[in-house]
Amino acid sequence: MKRIAPLALAMALMAGCSSVPNVNWQQNSQITINEVNVELKSNLWVNLMPNIGDVEEQSIQGALYLEGDQLLPANLTAEALIIKQGQKEWLVDSASLDTRTHSESRWEVAFSSHIDVNTEKSVDIAVLLDDAGKQRWLVEKYVKINKVY
Numbered sequence: 001m002k003r004i005a006p007l008a009l010a011m012a013l014m015a016g017c018s019s020v021p022n023v024n025w026q027q028n029s030q031i032t033i034n035e036v037n038v039e040l041k042s043n044l045w046v047n048l049m050p051n052i053g054d055v056e057e058q059s060i061q062g063a064l065y066l067e068g069d070q071l072l073p074a075n076l077t078a079e080a081l082i083i084k085q086g087q088k089e090w091l092v093d094s095a096s097l098d099t100r101t102h103s104e105s106r107w108e109v110a111f112s113s114h115i116d117v118n119t120e121k122s123v124d125i126a127v128l129l130d131d132a133g134k135q136r137w138l139v140e141k142y143v144k145i146n147k148v149y
Contacts, residue, residue, distance in 0.1 A: 023082055023126045027139040033131050034073045040138040041065040042125045045146040060117060060145065064109040064127055066138075071104045073131050078109045080128040083117065090115040119145045 029040040043063045064081070066072060078099055081092040092113050100108040109127065117123060122142045129136050 023137055023139065025124060025139060027137050029138055029140040031136050031138055033076065033129065033136060036072060037069040038072065038138065039067045040127060040140050041067060042140045042143045044143055045148050046119050047148050049149060059112050059114050062111045064125065066107045066109065068105040072107060075132050077130045078127055079130045079135065081111060082126040083115060084124040085117050085121060119147065
């Protein structure tokens with residue numbers, strides 16, 4: 001019993017450190033936030049152009065568009081991105097996400113990440129949005145990874 005207690009405590013502490021809630025992968029690509037319908041439209045690609053002097057490491061690029069039927073809430077932020085392929089999941093944290101405003105109702109969340117994904121197969125994308133402390137996931141399934149030459 002004395003051996004189990006420290007292990008249980010360590011597991012509880014590690015679980016408490018996780019700030020990204022579990023993704024409901026059945027969620028779809030549209031949600032309502034502050035009476036605004038928001039839709040996720042994802043574009044992913046891998047750059048296959050040879051670069052002189054660069055280490056050959058595959059980088060996935062992404063442009064995730066958040067489109068609202070009205071003005072998007074000004075305090076809306078993208079907190080995390082999870083890319084899923086099969087049983088594997090990769091987390092891209094908020095520091096690696098760059099939010100760009102194209103209009104008041106259309107934003108882009110751009111990222112670049114080195115993940116070991118099979119570019120021949122599609123992936124599922126989940127974006128964690130935060131609106132004044134209320135967090136919600138947007139999920140887009142079967143996103144194709146394009147190749148740029």
